[in-house]
Amino acid sequence: MSQENTELELQEGQVMTLLEHMIELKDHLVRIAIALVVCSAGTFVLAKRILEWLLLPMDKYEGQYAIIATKPTTTISIFMKISLFSGAIVAMPFIVYQVLHYVLPGLTGREKRALFWIVPGATAFFVGGAAFAYFVMVPAAIPFLLGFWAELIEQNWMIDEYIPFVTGLVFWVGVSFETPLIMAFLSRLGVVTAKQMLAVWKFAVVAIAIAAAFITPTPDPFNMGLVMAPLISLYFFGILLAWLLRPRTDTVEAAQAA
Numbered sequence: 001m002s003q004e005n006t007e008l009e010l011q012e013g014q015v016m017t018l019l020e021h022m023i024e025l026k027d028h029l030v031r032i033a034i035a036l037v038v039c040s041a042g043t044f045v046l047a048k049r050i051l052e053w054l055l056l057p058m059d060k061y062e063g064q065y066a067i068i069a070t071k072p073t074t075t076i077s078i079f080m081k082i083s084l085f086s087g088a089i090v091a092m093p094f095i096v097y098q099v100l101h102y103v104l105p106g107l108t109g110r111e112k113r114a115l116f117w118i119v120p121g122a123t124a125f126f127v128g129g130a131a132f133a134y135f136v137m138v139p140a141a142i143p144f145l146l147g148f149w150a151e152l153i154e155q156n157w158m159i160d161e162y163i164p165f166v167t168g169l170v171f172w173v174g175v176s177f178e179t180p181l182i183m184a185f186l187s188r189l190g191v192v193t194a195k196q197m198l199a200v201w202k203f204a205v206v207a208i209a210i211a212a213a214f215i216t217p218t219p220d221p222f223n224m225g226l227v228m229a230p231l232i233s234l235y236f237f238g239i240l241l242a243w244l245l246r247p248r249t250d251t252v253e254a255a256q257a258a
Contacts, residue, residue, distance in 0.1 A: 028098045035094045040087025047082045054166050057138045066156045074160050085167055093123050121181045129177025133170045172215050180238030187242030194243035204235050
């Protein structure tokens with residue numbers, strides 16, 4: 001009977017621990033939601049300027065296209081999407097911090113120290129990738145799209161399709177530019193080594209080609225190469241970072257022994 005009571009107490013303790021984790025997760029999600037609302041509200045006044053910035057790559061092609069709205073509510077919808085998207089970008093460092101703060105209790109001291117440079121590093125790499133997409137990829141994709149069968153089809157682009165096209169490209173290229181940071185972090189944790197990453201570089205190039213095919217807005221080899229070239233360079237840069245930030249030999253041996 002006492003053994004059954006002991007098992008019941010253990011089960012109750014496990015349930016309480018699970019509930020505590022769920023409550024903590026809820027608190028972090030609430031903070032993230034509040035941050036998104038506040039940052040999105042703050043970008044409301046900048047929505048028009050951000051839209052002008054997103055339309056800027058089209059200025060040199062004036063007369064070759066028309067960006068139109070096909071529904072009465074399209075402009076309101078674009079206003080909300082731009083505000084929410086901009087708010088999410090502004091709140092991203094806080095979101096990353098909240099996620100890491102929730103994960104940190106389950107990590108060792110060495111893993112916690114390795115995470116300290118994730119937030120500023122992730123922000124820097126994302127901004128670099130987003131800038132590359134906006135200043136290099138978008139200007140390269142637009143003339144191809146405008147000129148393709150231009151003698152047969154008049155170009156009238158809908159604003160609710162153009163904006164997701166640009167913001168999606170900027171976002172996903174920015175995310176892909178964080179690859180070196182992820183590689184260095186995994187190496188720091190001892191999950192994989194720089195030597196192992198270098199050994200599978202051919203498979204990595206194939207994976208990058210597949211990813212570039214999904215990211216690239218056009219099917220031509222030129223624009224696909226614009227995505228592949230920096231991603232391949234970033235992969236080898238990630239190998240260098242992984243080697244520089246590799247854990248000490250004694251730390252790896254201790255982790256393997258454990």
